[in-house]
Amino acid sequence: MSDRADEHSAASDEAGAAGLPGGRRAGVPGRAGVSLRAPANPVSRKAIMLWLLEGLFWSVLLAGGSFFLAGWIDEDRWPWLPGWALDNIWWLPWLMVLLLVPGTLIEPFWRYAVHRWEFSGDVVYARSGWLSREWVFVPVSRIQTVDKAQGWFERMLGLATVEIRTASHAGSSTIKGLEYEVAAKLAEGLARRAEELRDDAT
Numbered sequence: 107m108s109d110r111a112d113e114h115s116a117a118s119d120e121a122g123a124a125g126l127p128g129g130r131r132a133g134v135p136g137r138a139g140v141s142l143r144a145p146a147n148p149v150s151r152k153a154i155m156l157w158l159l160e161g162l163f164w165s166v167l168l169a170g171g172s173f174f175l176a177g178w179i180d181e182d183r184w185p186w187l188p189g190w191a192l193d194n195i196w197w198l199p200w201l202m203v204l205l206l207v208p209g210t211l212i213e214p215f216w217r218y219a220v221h222r223w224e225f226s227g228d229v230v231y232a233r234s235g236w237l238s239r240e241w242v243f244v245p246v247s248r249i250q251t252v253d254k255a256q257g258w259f260e261r262m263l264g265l266a267t268v269e270i271r272t273a274s275h276a277g278s279s280t281i282k283g284l285e286y287e288v289a290a291k292l293a294e295g296l297a298r299r300a301e302e303l304r305d306d307a308t
Contacts, residue, residue: 142241145224145231152263153221153283157214159259165206172199223281225292228299230270232279242279248272249300252293256286268293 176195183192217236224231230244253269260266266289268281284292 142233145222145233146226147223149218149221149223149281149283150265150285150288151218152265152285154214154218156259156263156265156283157217158210159262161210161213163259165210169199169203169206172202175199218283221283223284225295228303230279230281230296232281234280234282244270244272244279246296246299247303248274249296252297252300254286254289254293266290268296270296 176198179187179192179195213236217234220233220235220239222233228246230242230246230249232242232244234240234242249270249272251269251271253271255267255269256265257267264286266284266286268284268289270279270281272278281289281292
């Protein structure tokens with residue numbers, strides 16, 4: 107597993123003022139390294155079910171597609187495929203199932219352990235990922251829009267996603283797996299604080 111800290115340089119000073127690990131300070135030669143701590147707040151435990159449902163949905167599509175493809179190849183006997191592949195083509199969908207099932211069952215719990223968030227000192231700090239991890243610091247002063255989003259499965263489970271956008275795509279962040287009420291309060295608090303900071307700047 108490879109861990110990647112995507113720390114935005116624009117957030118480094120504000121993150122340091124908030125008591126969070128600074129974006130650049132950890133990588134600047136000659137200065138003491140600062141290890142990345144986990145953000146304070148976990149996502150909702152219902153996010154495990156959300157990621158399980160999403161994983162099952164895509165796994166069923168992929169497995170169903172592989173069975174369809176195997177049947178098509180077996181019926182038409184594609185001439186450009188070697189004989190050993192044609193004779194064993196029905197191994198393809200079963201191999202796909204064997205590969206998909208463990209990942210589908212493990213991924214939701216792994217993601218729940220990784221995904222965390224925090225809003226402190228005018229900085230939004232989030233960690234996300236699965237096989238790779240991403241740490242993101244977003245200064246509230248740079249936020250342009252804050253939105254709540256709900257997919258089908260999120261609506262079923264009472265969850266929502268907070269989408270934070272800045273002028274730079276690299277400085278934006280998405281916090282998924284929040285209870286709807288928590289997402290609503292976070293989005294409202296971020297939008298209000300960003301407006302206050304813009305008014306202070308003028």
